[in-house]
Amino acid sequence: MKVSRTMNSNTKRIVVTVAVVMILLPLGYSLVSGAFLGTSDSSQPFLERPDPKYQKCVRNTEYMRFHHMDLLKQIREEFVRHGNRDETGFDSCRGCHTSRERFCNQCHNSVSLNLDCFGCHYYPEPTFETANLRKRGSR
């Protein structure tokens, strides 16, 4: 009776240890990978900074990050249905953000969004090589 009880407590201890290790494993992994791999974590999208000669966007960065699609839809409605063609649009976006691959697609790919804007609207590949890659939100 007594032997089986000690055996039980030993197994319990082992089970608890294994469970704790299992629970903490992802945390430990991310800590270790963060310490060794640093900023090269592939889950973070990298947004290309626009050409330095452009000082600011049509709206502030926070608004553009979360609501650029609303703004684009609004512009589209004015442009297509009311003929107000003096507003900003893709034409003015691509003046600063020259590369679709290094700007738009960075976030869209990381959240698995497949947009079909660029099947019809021209958004060119960059004509010059910009080395000013910055981490997202570092502006």
Add this chain to the structure above:
Amino acid sequence: MNRRKFLKKGGMVLSGTVCADGLLLLTSCNPSETTKENRLSRHKWGMVIDLNKCKPECTACMEACRQENNVAFHGDKRWDIHWIRKVGIQERHSENAGEKMIPMLCNHCENPPCAQVCPVQATYKRDDGIVIVDHHRCIGCRYCMIACPYNARFFNYKDDPDWPNKSYPKRSHGVAESCHFCAHLLDQGKRPACVDTCEKIGVKAIYFGDLKDPNSEVSQLIADTPLKRIRADLGTEPKVYYKGL
């Protein structure tokens, strides 16, 4: 105050308020206040094509349209799209049964059947009379192609890799399209590509202008010369006129 007087006065007060509210409502429903002045509604675009000048073998307007609007051309008549095309027409029951080649494009009807049948309001008439497709809304049902009496509508069965004019978007596979009088150029104050080209090559068979302006070239032509519209009997009120049809 007895009961009779109270009811009388109450009735007067009640009817007074009802009348005042009615008056307020009537004044707020005044149409001159609710309709907004639209920038587009100042014009009404129309076209006159002089068939005496138009040469049967010339395709300059078609080429210009393709280059300006990225109209798909695959070299296969099943999939080719023509916003403006040459059509041979023949008058029935007449002695001079010769075929006549006429440039055919969207007639920009005043009562467009394509816009009436569109289930998602992708095709609509702008305030300047141009019938235009919002390709973002088009679901590709092809009702407009069936409804159009001029066969001016085409469907994108395939994507075309060519992209001659990068400043104007292409249409993707699965939407219907037709001529829009180069609305993107009109909004910039320019003229449609076919009109410009026809003048540039020295033919000037296509006249384009504002039908609301009585002094415009088109209005004067319509007033002075006998012009015909294709299938005017249908009541669609097309805005493309032909001289010498």
